[in-house]
Amino acid sequence: MTNETNSKTASVDEVLDKGEYKYGFTTLIEADTLPKGLNEDVIRAISLKKKEPQFMLDFRLKAYRKWLTMKEPAWPNVRYPKIDFQDISYYSAPKPKKKLESLDEVDPELLRTFEKLGIPLDEQKRLSNVAVDAVFDSVSVATTHKKKLMEVGIIFCPISEALQEYPELVEEYLGTVVPIGDNYYAALNSAVFTDGSFVYIPPDTISPMELSTYFRINTEETGQFERTLIICAENSYVSYLEGCTAPQFDTNQLHAAVVELVTLDNAEIKYSTVQNWYAGDPETGKGGIYNFVTKRGKCAGDNSKISWTQVETGSAITWKYPSCILQGDNTQGEFYSVALTNGHMQADTGTKMIHIGKNTKSSIISKGISADHSSNSYRGLVKVNKGATNARNYTQCDSMLVGDQCSAHTFPYIETANNSVQLEHEASTSKISEEQLFYFEQRGISRENAITAVINGFCKEVFKQLPMEFAVEAQKLLTLKLENSVG
Amino acid sequence: MSLLEIKDLHAGFEGTDIVKGVSLTVNAGEVHAIMGPNGSGKSTLAKVLAGHPSYVVSKGSITYNGNDLLEMDAEERALAGVFLGFQYPVEIPGVNNAEFLRMAYNAKLVKQGEEEVDPLDFDGILDEKMKLVGMDRKYKDRFLNEGFSGGEKKKNEILQMAVLGPKLSVLDETDSGLDIDALKVVAQGVNKLNNKDNALILITHYQRLLNYIEPDFVHVFSGGTIIKSGGKELAHELEAQGYDWVTAPAK
Ligand SMILES: Nc1ncnc2c1ncn2[C@@H]1O[C@H](COP(=O)(O)OP(=O)(O)OP(=O)(O)O)[C@@H](O)[C@H]1O
Ligand SMILES: [Mg+2]
Numbered sequence: 001m002t003n004e005t006n007s008k009t010a011s012v013d014e015v016l017d018k019g020e021y022k023y024g025f026t027t028l029i030e031a032d033t034l035p036k037g038l039n040e041d042v043i044r045a046i047s048l049k050k051k052e053p054q055f056m057l058d059f060r061l062k063a064y065r066k067w068l069t070m071k072e073p074a075w076p077n078v079r080y081p082k083i084d085f086q087d088i089s090y091y092s093a094p095k096p097k098k099k100l101e102s103l104d105e106v107d108p109e110l111l112r113t114f115e116k117l118g119i120p121l122d123e124q125k126r127l128s129n130v131a132v133d134a135v136f137d138s139v140s141v142a143t144t145h146k147k148k149l150m151e152v153g154i155i156f157c158p159i160s161e162a163l164q165e166y167p168e169l170v171e172e173y174l175g176t177v178v179p180i181g182d183n184y185y186a187a188l189n190s191a192v193f194t195d196g197s198f199v200y201i202p203p204d205t206i207s208p209m210e211l212s213t214y215f216r217i218n219t220e221e222t223g224q225f226e227r228t229l230i231i232c233a234e235n236s237y238v239s240y241l242e243g244c245t246a247p248q249f250d251t252n253q254l255h256a257a258v259v260e261l262v263t264l265d266n267a268e269i270k271y272s273t274v275q276n277w278y279a280g281d282p283e284t285g286k287g288g289i290y291n292f293v294t295k296r297g298k299c300a301g302d303n304s305k306i307s308w309t310q311v312e313t314g315s316a317i318t319w320k321y322p323s324c325i326l327q328g329d330n331t332q333g334e335f336y337s338v339a340l341t342n343g344h345m346q347a348d349t350g351t352k353m354i355h356i357g358k359n360t361k362s363s364i365i366s367k368g369i370s371a372d373h374s375s376n377s378y379r380g381l382v383k384v385n386k387g388a389t390n391a392r393n394y395t396q397c398d399s400m401l402v403g404d405q406c407s408a409h410t411f412p413y414i415e416t417a418n419n420s421v422q423l424e425h426e427a428s429t430s431k432i433s434e435e436q437l438f439y440f441e442q443r444g445i446s447r448e449n450a451i452t453a454v455i456n457g458f459c460k461e462v463f464k465q466l467p468m469e470f471a472v473e474a475q476k477l478l479t480l481k482l483e484n485s486v487g
Numbered sequence: 488m489s490l491l492e493i494k495d496l497h498a499g500f501e502g503t504d505i506v507k508g509v510s511l512t513v514n515a516g517e518v519h520a521i522m523g524p525n526g527s528g529k530s531t532l533a534k535v536l537a538g539h540p541s542y543v544v545s546k547g548s549i550t551y552n553g554n555d556l557l558e559m560d561a562e563e564r565a566l567a568g569v570f571l572g573f574q575y576p577v578e579i580p581g582v583n584n585a586e587f588l589r590m591a592y593n594a595k596l597v598k599q600g601e602e603e604v605d606p607l608d609f610d611g612i613l614d615e616k617m618k619l620v621g622m623d624r625k626y627k628d629r630f631l632n633e634g635f636s637g638g639e640k641k642k643n644e645i646l647q648m649a650v651l652g653p654k655l656s657v658l659d660e661t662d663s664g665l666d667i668d669a670l671k672v673v674a675q676g677v678n679k680l681n682n683k684d685n686a687l688i689l690i691t692h693y694q695r696l697l698n699y700i701e702p703d704f705v706h707v708f709s710g711g712t713i714i715k716s717g718g719k720e721l722a723h724e725l726e727a728q729g730y731d732w733v734t735a736p737a738k
Contacts, residue, residue, distance in 0.1 A: 434541070435577045442537050442573075443591035443647060444565035444598070453590065457581020457630070 033092040038085055040064065043191055046091045050160050050194070053167045063180035063190030070184045079346065080290060080317055083254055088224070090192045148208060154238075155200040156211050159227055162198035169200055173231055177260035177298045177325070185256040186294040189225045193258070196227035201267070203234040210467055212241040226257040232267040234301065239270040241470065255315075257293040265301030265328070270309070272466055274474055277314035282343035282372070288316025295322035299331035299357075307334035308351070309465040311474045313481055316345060321379065323352035326360035326388075333362040336462040340478055341374030341406070342485050350380035350411075355388035355421075364395040367459050368410075369478070371402035371485035377409040382423065384416040391418060397427045400458050402485050430458070432482075452479045488553055490515045490686050491655055496547035498535045504545055505531040507711035513655070516683040520697055520722060521690045523708030524730050529690045530574050532708075533657045537571040538564045551655070566598045568654030572644040572661045574690075579631040584643070585613060587631045588650050595651060616649040619679060621672035637664035645673050649680060656680075657688045662696040674699030694726040707733050 034042055043064050047057040072083070100106060149156050155166060162170050180190040201207060232238050242259075255277070261269050280288025291314075297306035308322035324333025335351035353362035362382065370376035376399065384391045399408035410427055432454050440450030455478050456463065463471045491513040499505035505528045513519055523529055535542050536549065538561035549556040556564060579587070585606075592612070593603040604612070610627075617624060622642050632640050641661050648656055658677075662670055677700055681687060689700060697705075697719060705721040706713045707730070715721070715733045724732065 430580060433577070436579050438537075438539055438561060439573070439577050439579065440587075440590075441561040442565050442571050443587075443651065444562060444594040445587075445590050446562055446594070449590060449594075453582050453587070454579065457579075457583075460581065 034089050036087055036089050038064075038088070038090055038192065042090055046192060046194065049091065050163070052160075052163050053171075055167070055171050056163055059175060059180065060191050063187050064192075066181040067184065067187035067191055070181070070187055072184050083290070085188070088254065090225075091194055145209065149211075152205050152208060153202040154205065154207060155198065157198055159196045159198040159229060160194070162229075166198075166200070169231070170198065170229065173260070173262055174229055175260075177262060177296045178258050178294050183294060185292040186258050189227060189256050189258040189294070193225040193227035196229075196257070198228070199230040199238065199240065201230075201232045201236040201238045203236060203264075205233075205236045207236075207238040210239045210241050213243060224255055226255075228257070228259040229262075230260070230269060230271070231262045232264065232269045232304075234264045235266045236264075237268045237270075239467070240272070241467065242271070242273040243275050253287075254290045255292065257295075259293070259295040259322075261295075261297035261306055263297070263299050263301055263304035263306055263331075266303045267301060268305040268307070269297060270307045270465075271295075271297070271322070272309040272470065274311045274470065274477070275314055275318070276477065278316075279314050279343055279345050280316040288345070289314070290317045291315035291320065292317075293320045295320060296325065296352075297323070297333070298325040299328050299333065299360075301331075302328040302357070303330045304328055305332040305334070307332075307336070307465070309336040309462065310338070310349075311462070311466070311477070312337070312339040312347060312349060313477055314345075315347075318345075318347040318349055320349050321351050323354070324362060325354045325356065326362065326391075327356045329357040330359045331357055332360070335362075335364045335366070335380075336465045337365070338367045338369070338459045338462045338474075338478070339376055339378075340369040340371070340481055341376045342371040342402075342481055343374060344372070345374040347375070348377045348379055350378045352381040352383065353393060355382075355384040355391040355393075355418075357388060359390045360388055361391070362393045364393070364397075365461050366395075366397045366410075367462055368397070368399045368408050369402065369455065369458070369482070370399070370406035370408050371482055373405045375407045375409070377411065379411040379413075381413040381415070383414075384418050384421045386417040388418050389420045390422075391416075391420070392422045393424070395423075395425045396461075397425075398458065399427075399429045400455075401429065401431045402482060448479055448483060451482050452476070455479065455482065489513060489550075490552060491556075492548075492550040493536075494548045494550075496532075496535070496544065496549060498542050498544040498547075499528075499531065500541070501543055505711055506535060508547070509712050510547075511706070511713065513686045513688065515654075515686055517704065518681065518687045518689065518700060518702045520702040520705045520719075521688060521708050521713075522692065522705065522722065522725055524734075527709050528711040529708050530659050531711075533571055533574075533659045533688075533690060536564075536657055537561060537569060566595060568685075570648055570651060570653030570656045572641075572648060572656065572658035574659040574663075576632050576635075576640045576644055578633045578635070580633045582631045583627075584629050584631050585610070585627040588613060588647060591647065592650055613650065616646055619649050620645045620676040621669065622646055638666060638669055641665055642669065642673060645676055649676060652680065652685075654685045655688070656685070657690070659690045660692065661689075662691050662693060670696065671699060694722050697722050709734050 034045060040061060043060050047060055178186050181187055197213060199211060230240060261271060263269055277289040277291055280286050299306055306324050310322060312318055322335060326333050333353050339347045339349050341347045350366060351364055364380055366378045368376040368378055378397050380395065382393045395412060397410045401408060408429060412425060414423060437447055437450050441447060452475060456475055463474060466474060489512045493509055493511045496509040497504045497507055509532060521529055544557055589606060589609045596603055620642055632643060635643060641664050644661060665673060702719050705717055705719055707715040709730065
């Protein structure tokens with residue numbers, strides 16, 4: 001964070017006056033899409049284009065300089081070719097997705113998936129950006145919701161808008177949970193992020209609805225470096241939903257988002273994700289998304305709670321550890337995860353629970369499903385600081401293997417500096433077999449329903465955490481993904 | 488028309504036949520017993536009848552109710568009334584026993600063009616069937632076969648048969664693992680389910696079961712085929728003299 005209090009927007013002249021800019025900076029400003037490559041000029045150009053306050057530019061530059069000194073992490077269980085960070089364009093003006101006239105123009109494969117997922121027709125249209133009746137138009141839905149939220153004082157808007165309208169709120173919290181130098185990808189994101197969501201729930205407010213990125217991202221292509229900041233003030237509650245079950249395609253291979261959550265006294269945030277990015281060619285794994293996201297919540301206030309629920313089914317590579325910093329006394333962190341890998345996907349996911357306050361509690365329920373040639377790892381850290389008396393953790397890691405070419409790994413780490421801590425750990429590995437499916441079929445139950453039943457049984461504790469319709473869609477999604485993998 | 492007609496069936500794994508030339512006709516209302524040494528291919532025949540995808544039929548035909556059974560997949564066969572009581576029922580953790588039974592029951596109802604039943608109504612149906620096979624209600628909420636004892640698994644197979652009311656039931660060594668009292672109860676249950684419209688194929692090693700469920704025919708199975716058929720007295724002779732008695736003179 002910078003010490004400057006009067007945030008203001010830097011003008012082109014001001015920037016140029018500083019004389020720090022190489023020849024060609026004006027071209028950068030004028031371009032709709034920045035040429036490939038990353039340097040300080042590019043970052044200044046992004047900030048300027050977005051008319052950001054000074055603190056934001058300082059934040060970005062600091063992050064960039066930090067990033068330069070960092071090394072790309074090499075994880076033992078994830079393999080991918082080296083990413084050329086100079087071969088990426090870090091800014092394009094938000095492009096509206098191509099509007100289609102009718103569903104006939106939509107990729108039939110996508111339609112088939114929609115159908116299998118049971119997504120209603122109007123929703124299908126909206127997701128594939130086909131023009132829809134005014135009643136169902138996402139813009140009007142979004143506007144109605146926004147109005148309803150404003151009535152109770154909830155702010156839910158793109159973070160770029162928040163930087164214009166509520167710069168002091170953003171400045172106060174941005175980077176307080178995920179510091180700019182936290183990790184290689186977080187540093188990069190801090191330097192170059194272009195948009196994301198901002199949510200502020202004022203004190204004593206229960207959000208009247210689930211907040212969902214659904215309302216925001218569909219008319220625009222999703223950003224490669226998204227940034228989300230959610231603040232839940234005293235005695236408030238919000239449930240936030242990210243993503244959707246419909247397959248997401250993107251031309252950007254690397255996605256490095258950062259999500260920060262903050263709860264003040266007695267507040268609670270429930271953050272749910274369904275991730276279904278394109279995983280690449282099932283045979284070769286080519287062309288899939290690399291999803292390197294940093295998600296972290298800080299229970300800053302006493303008696304507050306943060307709960308992460310994730311259903312991860314896509315991306316060629318997933319590398320994410322939604323975590324909780326249990327700073328306040330009596331705070332609670334929860335992590336519920338279903339991670340499915342098939343084809344040649346690789347997932348290394350888990351959580352970190354950092355116990356700082358007294359009587360803090362965390363629970364981790366992780367369900368890994370691996371099929372085909374995929375590799376699925378759980379990596380979790382439970383850290384109990386000296387002052388965290390009576391901290392408690394419960395961890396349960398279950399793996400399910402589908403077929404015998406895949407692998408599952410669990411890496412639980414525990415660091416504790418306190419004797420009064422209570423830790424419990426359970427783990428299991430099971431298999432879904434052809435014999436099991438035959439058993440169902442012999443009783444007249446379809447293969448599809450059989451897989452659903454077995455997977456639901458396996459993931460029950462996690463699905464239970466999702467909002468009802470979302471849970472149903474997530475179940476169908478998993479079945480769809482596994483249909484061809486068993487046998 | 489016969490309910491089941493197997494003609495010169497050869498089946499097994501890719502390249503190796505385990506069932507070698509079985510012919511068998513089963514009419515509605517009949518009970519057939521198949522007895523034979525370990526590894527002779529009895530379970531293989533049963534699984535081939537049920538449409539297990541791991542087996543290939545290299546020769547022969549199976550007609551069921553006038554239809555080509557080999558053209559149907561396992562699910563279709565089940566919905567058409569073919570039931571296999573497994574010799575080794577598989578455990579399915581995470582799937583509730585009652586819920587599984589309801590799924591199966593509903594699949595059948597849907598097939599018949601009827602409404603599905605909700606869990607509450609099904610609970611009543613299930614209670615009645617559990618009584619029939621002498622099973623305690625506590626097994627409803629267990630996961631399917633998970634941690635069930637050998638005998639409990641077998642009872643659970645018969646419970647499924649009772650719930651589904653199949654036309655052709657193949658019970659593969661359902662008696663193995665049942666204690667003396669359970670055998671009696673289960674056999675009585677099976678007898679109650681028998682009528683002139685359905686048929687039963689019992690694969691067993693023991694005459695004892697046949698004391699309770701009286702077969703119309705007994706077949707001796709050896710080396711992948713039926714080498715001798717007869718009435719229920721054949722079972723007694725086998726029990727007294729062993730298989731050598733039939734296998735030896737057959738050469
Ligand atoms: N997957 C397999 N691969 C190779 N051989 C197999 C396989 N499964 C079964 N067999 C063999 O096929 C033969 C017949 O087995 P099957 O289970 O049909 O015998 P069975 O008559 O039911 O015997 P039992 O009375 O012991 O139950 C056995 O020799 C068995 O080892
Ligand atoms: Mg057998």
